[in-house]
Amino acid sequence: MIRRNFLKVAGAVTLGMSLSTAAMSDTVLRVGSWLPPTHAQNAVVWPTWAKWVEEATEGRVTVEMEYDIGHPKTMFELVEDGAVDASFSYHGYVPGRFKLTQGIEQPLLGSNAEAASVAHWRVHNKYFAKANEHDGLELLALFTHGPxxxxxxxxxxxxxxxxxxxxxxxxxxxxxxxxxxxxxxxxxxxxxxxxxxxxxxxxxxxxxxxxxxxxxxxxxxxxxxxxxxxxYLGSFAMFINPDFMAGLSEKDREAIISVSGEKLSAMAGAAWDVADIEGVEAAKExxxxxxxxxxxxxxxxxxxxxxxxxxxxxxxxxxxxxxxxxxxxxxxxxxxxxxxx
CATH class of the missing domain: 3.40.190.170 (Bacterial extracellular solute-binding protein, family 7)
Known part of the structure; x- marks a missing residue:
């Protein structure tokens, strides 16, 4: 289980580390986001993954964030076209393309986002990947927001x-x-x-x-x-341009994959769980x-x-x-x- 204190510290530290070292890296991975910088996805999830990527590639790949780049439904196309290297979005914004992802959204699941995100990733790879709903993209993670x-x-x-x-x-x-x-x-x-x-x-x-x-x-x-x-739970994907990945060395591709997948899915879900707790507190206050x-x-x-x-x-x-x-x-x-x- 990913704990609240870890996520808060990670969110406060890792973005600055990644951005400050970007100029010294061999490759800069540009992540586009449609949510504000203060949102958990941008304040915690992407910065934590950025730190993981930098460490796993020994500094050869660093991550830069680009904000307010468009409607969330366009993120899939922006990454497919290479306008940005990676992003995330909500599957529900593209009706018709994503049907299987609604499985995790069904009511009465009875779990938090971290647990649901792990289930989402595992079941996708076992059952749903062959349907190729994410054609043109390479998945980094699948996660849900909280209830x-x-x-x-x-x-x-x-x-x-x-x-x-x-x-x-x-x-x-x-x-x-x-x-x-x-x-x-x-x-x-x-x-x-x-x-x-x-x-x-x-x-x-x-x-x-x-x-x-x-x-x-x-x-x-x-x-x-x-x-x-x-x-319900909302289904999201984090994804990267396959051509960007193909342009990396095999060592760096494997390094990025090693810090993505279920590990990233769990961390993302946990970050949104923490944000829910903070949201309840802020509302009551x-x-x-x-x-x-x-x-x-x-x-x-x-x-x-x-x-x-x-x-x-x-x-x-x-x-x-x-x-x-x-x-x-x-x-x-x-x-x-x-x-x-």
Whole structure:
């Protein structure tokens, strides 16, 4: 298990180390990001991996960050085209291309992001890789954010309160949940949520607790409902341009691979878990009404009824991928639920 103190120290130190030594390296690996520098992905995950890469390649490869380079859905293409060497994005922003990745997003997984991320990586390699949904990219990691919760401008005491409300949905399983709840779906990247809520364009958003702090939602979403285990987990990939990797020496390629994969997936998930904890703390300190629903609470029971049949719908949606999705989903849940024990 990756611990909170390690992640906080890593985030504070490694970015500066990587950037200060970039000029002395043989190769600079340019990472593009669409989230602000203060977000856990940019403040902790990429800098920690940058340090790992620098150490594994003995300084021959260093990492530089480039921020605010576009909509998150364009990151896949930017890396494929070589505009940047590596990036990350949310699979739900590209509907149709990524279907198998929604397996990890299904409700009632019952784990945190670190455990889910490890399950995501292992099951992808065992079952899903052959479907080639990430064609044109080389995967560095697969991870999830923490449990998605309900953030609104007005109180919610029942899921029925969300009917016809304008809710920003980021794609993937969120879309299925929103449809079942009868919300008015509004599409937009996470970076636009604050502005949309501030201007009254939306009434709420389904998103993890980390965004109460990192995206300052605590200022505009003053009501949060936290369901046990959340409603879903969001699936992300970290990826790199295959031509960039091919241009490295075999030694450096292997070095980068050695600090990626499951190790990077676990670290990324853990960083987002820590950010969730900090998000809850920041929300409460700022006067946000945070309702933590018990497992036997009325809304938790209501949610379990709402999501019945979603597994079967997902299995049907990926029938054309020619993989044993049912076995994969079962194994994914077993890995995630046993990981922390």
């Amino acid at each position: 998605g919760q309900i953030h609104t401008t007005s109180p919610v005491t029942s899921l029925k309160d969300l009917e016809s409300k304008k809710i920003r949905l980021g794609g993937g399983v969120q879309g299925v949940l929103g449809d079942r709840m009868g919300v008015t779906a509004v599409g937009a990247p996470a970076t636009k949520v604050y502005e949309m809520m501030q201007q009254g364009v939306i009434d709420g958003v389904f998103i993890p607790m980390s965004e109460q702090k990192s995206q300052r939602l605590k200022e505009v979403a003053k009501h949060v409902v936290m369901l046990p285990g959340g409603m 700022d006067g946000v009404t945070v309702t933590e629903v018990a497992a036997d609470g009325a809304m938790a029971i209501e949610f379990r009824e709402l999501v019945k049949g979603m597994d079967e719908e997902w299995l049907e949606s990926v029938a054309d991928r020619d993989v044993d999705a049912k076995a994969a989903l079962e194994e994914m849940r077993n890995i995630a639920q046993s990981y922390a024990k």
